[in-house]
Structure formats: C-alpha cells, structure tokens
Amino acid sequence: AQKVTQAQTEISVVEKEDVTLDCVYETRDTTYYLFWYKQPPSGELVFLIRRNSFDEQNEISGRYSWNFQKSTSSFNFTITASQVVDSAVYFCALRRNNQGGKLIFGQGTELSVKP
C-alpha cells in the first residue's frame, strides 16, 4: 500500500526558532517522487520541492532544507530561523511512476509561527 504519514498535526514555534516537519512514506516501488507543498491561509498549494527516489542528496534553498533518508523512508523538511510568514499547512506527497499523475498526500502539518 502507498501511504504518507505526517505525524505532527500542529506545531507552534516562536519566530527565529528552527523547526522540522516530519514525513514518512510507504511504497514498494523503486521509482517514485516525493513532494512538499505549502498551503497558506489563502488556500493555494505552493510547490516547494520535488525529489526522485534515486537522489538522496540533501537540498537547501535559503532557509528551507530537506533531508531524504531512503533507509528510513523519510523526507523531512526543516525551516531555519522561522518567520511569521512561514505559518501555513505543509503537505508531503508521494507520486508513483506511471500512476496517472496521482499524488498521495499526507494529512498535513499546521505550522504556527508566533512573533
């Protein structure tokens, strides 16, 4: 079965703290893609990153970084020096190869960054 689990339903931090959002996935496929999306209160899902199953290099983009660990089936997302504008719901998603574009989403983690 294909599944994405985001165990943290809600996280609250104070501005400038670092925060890590966890994502654990299940798949038997050898080829797949993992995604992170951000959903601010406006509702639109904003694409953050796509990572294929053969690329385990960690990635950094400004204050955002992603840690892909195939051995533990995890794709965690860290925000460094969080800001109030980072407040949103963050979704991790899995897409299998040749599955008609279907994204399997986790439940989402609601991040609240307080000033």
Add this chain to the structure above:
Amino acid sequence: ETGVTQTPRHLVMGMTNKKSLKCEQHLGHNAMYWYKQSAKKPLELMFVYNFKEQTENNSVPSRFSPECPNSSHLFLHLHTLQPEDSALYLCASSLQLAGALTDTQYFGPGTRLTVL
C-alpha cells in the same frame, strides 16, 4: 503567482442548485486535475485530464461532472449536491502528461464550497 486561477473563490449553494466551478491555467500545461480537500482529510484526487481527454475518475459521484474544452480550461459542474460535499475544491495543472516521471503539479487557490 502560480498561473492557475479559479472562480469563484467562494460559493454557497442549496442542494437543488446547479453551479459550475471554473479553472484556467496560463502556463501552457497539458494536464489538469480536480482535487477535493475536506476538513481533517488528505487531499483527494477526483479527475485527471490529458490534452482534454479524461484519463482518471477516482470513483467520484455523478453529481460532479467535469468538462475540459481545451488544455487551458477545466470546469466542474455541480448538481444536487449534499452537505458533505462542502469542501475546498482545488484545480491543478502540470506541463507533462499526467504520470510522466518529472511531472509537477501547480495548484490554483481553490473554491470554498458550502452546500446548505
């Protein structure tokens, strides 16, 4: 700005009404999608279109009827809905044919639907 627009942003309708949701993408993409996001549930894929052809219907009730007249426009026609259909309906598009390995979906802002 992701280049995917949806109208209306908010819609309230009775169970006997007929309404339509509209999605337009300005990205030159070839595939379009409808998703449903209910409170406390993961996003659910409803329909997928490739080059105007429907390629996936994820067991969606017939009271939801999609239409894709061209690669840039996608509609969701609604009739005789139920209160449990109240949700955020999100449209997405992607450059590649749905299912291609490098496919990335870009989402619109959604239509918040309330069925009374």
